[in-house]
Amino acid sequence: MNTVGAAGLWEEATAKITGFMFTCLMFNQIFPDFLRHYLESLKNKFVLYFFPNVEITFHEYSGSKHKISEAYSLIETYLSSKSPTHSNRIVGELVKKRESVVLTMDASQEIVDVFNGVEVKWFLKVNLPSSTTISWGPSCDMDKKCYVLSFHCKDRKVVTRTYLDYVMGEGREIAVRNRQQRIYTNNPSDNWWDYKKNLWSHAVFKHPTTFKSLALDSKFKEEIIDDLATFSKGKEYYEKAGKAWKRGYLLYGPPGTGKSTMIAAMANYLSYDIYDLELTAVGDNTELRKLASVIPSKSIVVIEDIDCSLDLSGKRGKKKESGVRDGDPIVRKLKEEGQGGRESKVTLSGLLNFMDGLWSACAGERIIVVTTNHVEKLDPALIRRGRMDKHIELSYCGFEAFKILAKNFLDIDSHDLFGTIRELLEQSHMSPADVAESLMHKTLSRDVETCLQNLIQALKNAKEVETLEGEEKGCEKDDGNREDEEKGCEKEGGASEDEEKGCKKEDGASEDEEEGCESEDGTSEDEEGCEKDDESCEGEEGSKKEDC
Ligand SMILES: Nc1ncnc2c1ncn2[C@@H]1O[C@H](COP(=O)(O)OP(=O)(O)OP(=O)(O)O)[C@@H](O)[C@H]1O
Numbered sequence: 001m002n003t004v005g006a007a008g009l010w011e012e013a014t015a016k017i018t019g020f021m022f023t024c025l026m027f028n029q030i031f032p033d034f035l036r037h038y039l040e041s042l043k044n045k046f047v048l049y050f051f052p053n054v055e056i057t058f059h060e061y062s063g064s065k066h067k068i069s070e071a072y073s074l075i076e077t078y079l080s081s082k083s084p085t086h087s088n089r090i091v092g093e094l095v096k097k098r099e100s101v102v103l104t105m106d107a108s109q110e111i112v113d114v115f116n117g118v119e120v121k122w123f124l125k126v127n128l129p130s131s132t133t134i135s136w137g138p139s140c141d142m143d144k145k146c147y148v149l150s151f152h153c154k155d156r157k158v159v160t161r162t163y164l165d166y167v168m169g170e171g172r173e174i175a176v177r178n179r180q181q182r183i184y185t186n187n188p189s190d191n192w193w194d195y196k197k198n199l200w201s202h203a204v205f206k207h208p209t210t211f212k213s214l215a216l217d218s219k220f221k222e223e224i225i226d227d228l229a230t231f232s233k234g235k236e237y238y239e240k241a242g243k244a245w246k247r248g249y250l251l252y253g254p255p256g257t258g259k260s261t262m263i264a265a266m267a268n269y270l271s272y273d274i275y276d277l278e279l280t281a282v283g284d285n286t287e288l289r290k291l292a293s294v295i296p297s298k299s300i301v302v303i304e305d306i307d308c309s310l311d312l313s314g315k316r317g318k319k320k321e322s323g324v325r326d327g328d329p330i331v332r333k334l335k336e337e338g339q340g341g342r343e344s345k346v347t348l349s350g351l352l353n354f355m356d357g358l359w360s361a362c363a364g365e366r367i368i369v370v371t372t373n374h375v376e377k378l379d380p381a382l383i384r385r386g387r388m389d390k391h392i393e394l395s396y397c398g399f400e401a402f403k404i405l406a407k408n409f410l411d412i413d414s415h416d417l418f419g420t421i422r423e424l425l426e427q428s429h430m431s432p433a434d435v436a437e438s439l440m441h442k443t444l445s446r447d448v449e450t451c452l453q454n455l456i457q458a459l460k461n462a463k464e465v466e467t468l469e470g471e472e473k474g475c476e477k478d479d480g481n482r483e484d485e486e487k488g489c490e491k492e493g494g495a496s497e498d499e500e501k502g503c504k505k506e507d508g509a510s511e512d513e514e515e516g517c518e519s520e521d522g523t524s525e526d527e528e529g530c531e532k533d534d535e536s537c538e539g540e541e542g543s544k545k546e547d548c
């Protein structure tokens with residue numbers, strides 16, 4: 001009986017399965033494709049009607065098991081800016097640069113975000129081993145973490161086409177802002193193998209200077225800030241114009257006028273890293289190219305005191321016998337002591353390519369800043385627009401710059417002595433560095449009056465020295481005064497050798513040419529009495545060397 005019953009059940013089941021398969025076959029054959037698709041979409045609509053939410057999952061690890069997915073970390077960074085106000089479980093994290101705690105969502109918590117009127121929900125899912133988990137939230141296949149983005153199906157277009165791009169972009173911006181800034185310097189290539197191919201070594205960059213504390217004329221400051229902002233937001237513009245996304249700044253002026261300080265302010269304003277290129281440590285042009293190729297975007301490449309680094313005033317590709325200027329007393333001393341190290345074979349042409357050649361465009365959003373005390377010594381090719389797009393002259397302290405320093409150091413906006421200081425500043429030349437030094441509190445009593453009196457005294461001294469110097473030369477300080485030039489006077493900040501020789505400092509001085517004076521290079525030949533240096537006369541067209 002039992003055997004008969006079991007056989008009957010088996011037969012019945014077989015008949016049902018066969019019937020179902022037959023129906024499916026008939027369905028596929030009878031209903032044409034378009035009808036089947038229609039029914040399929042009807043089914044989807046039916047499902048969406050009752051379950052209208054769409055979910056997108058971003059796994060922590062996708063592809064490589066060792067590298068966190070970029071999308072995941074950008075979402076994480078983006079969500080760190082959205083405080084999970086309604087959550088009862090929040091994770092606190094110390095962000096180094098901000099030195100404050102940032103609150104983010106904990107596992108299984110939700111953050112609601114609104115974008116252009118569209119509401120979306122973010123959910124952090126952490127998968128525990130499946131045996132111990134009862135999951136009521138959205139599912140996440142991997143045994144790691146994932147973010148699940150949930151939104152209404154009607155907003156699919158907005159979310160997938162605009163919102164996700166926005167999240168990634170914001171994530172990047174926040175990451176840059178939160179990142180600890182670094183300052184890099186190039187390792188001598190002898191050590192490259194030792195540094196495991198680390199061409200650059202770095203330290204944390206923490207400089208307090210901002211454009212606010214920089215003592216500069218406010219209009220001038222605004223202009224520079226504007227220029228930097230336009231550059232940093234100019235990705236599309238540069239692409240459209242077919243130009244590599246980089247910009248060169250030439251900062252020039254007497255010592256202590258704030259060139260290095262401005263670089264710090266620029267880096268802080270843009271949150272870029274600084275790559276301080278020490279040219280004398282670079283062996284040759286190939287090494288220079290290698291160094292250029294690894295500098296990432298969002299960086300400021302700095303070449304300080306470029307006129308002192310190498311002999312870059314000569315003809316492209318040609319150098320004087322020594323790669324390093326003999327006029328540099330430190331280099332000369334090192335050479336004497338046999339510590340001058342290997343000679344750099346970097347040429348002007350190599351440097352021009354570093355700044356402006358194809359290798360310079362390896363990564364976009366790059367700024368190059370060159371500083372010098374003697375702009376007139378540089379080869380015109382080095383500072384032409386396109387290479388050095390913006391030339392910024394930093395000069396002696398004016399009254400407006402003084403007021404900023406007074407605010408920085410003494411926290412005052414006005415004082416009875418300001419009038420006297422204004423007059424003295426107009427009559428003498430003092431760098432902001434010297435003014436700052438006079439204004440600094442030297443005692444714990446922090447007496448404002450004493451500091452201002454210190455400055456007044458320093459300004460009087462400077463004025464006196466300048467007057468004495470003027471009298472000694474028997475000439476007036478007035479710029480461009482031909483009589484003075486003939487008497488052998490030079491404009492302020494000039495080389496003393498030239499003064500002694502009676503050589504005129506600026507371009508195209510025909511008298512000098514006749515006298516055989518060479519351009520003020522600070523080289524020993526100059527000192528020996530206006531010897532004409534043939535090689536230096538081979539300079540590029542328009543180069544000062546041609547004027548000798
Ligand atoms: N414009 C400025 N605003 C605020 N501080 C300044 C300014 N210029 C100079 N200083 C102060 O003077 C000091 C020297 O300035 P900085 O090193 O920037 O001068 P520099 O132009 O780079 O000089 P050098 O040509 O000798 O390299 C800095 O510590 C800074 O505090």
Ligand SMILES: [Mg+2]
Pocket residue numbers: 259260261304371
């Ligand atoms: Mg400097």
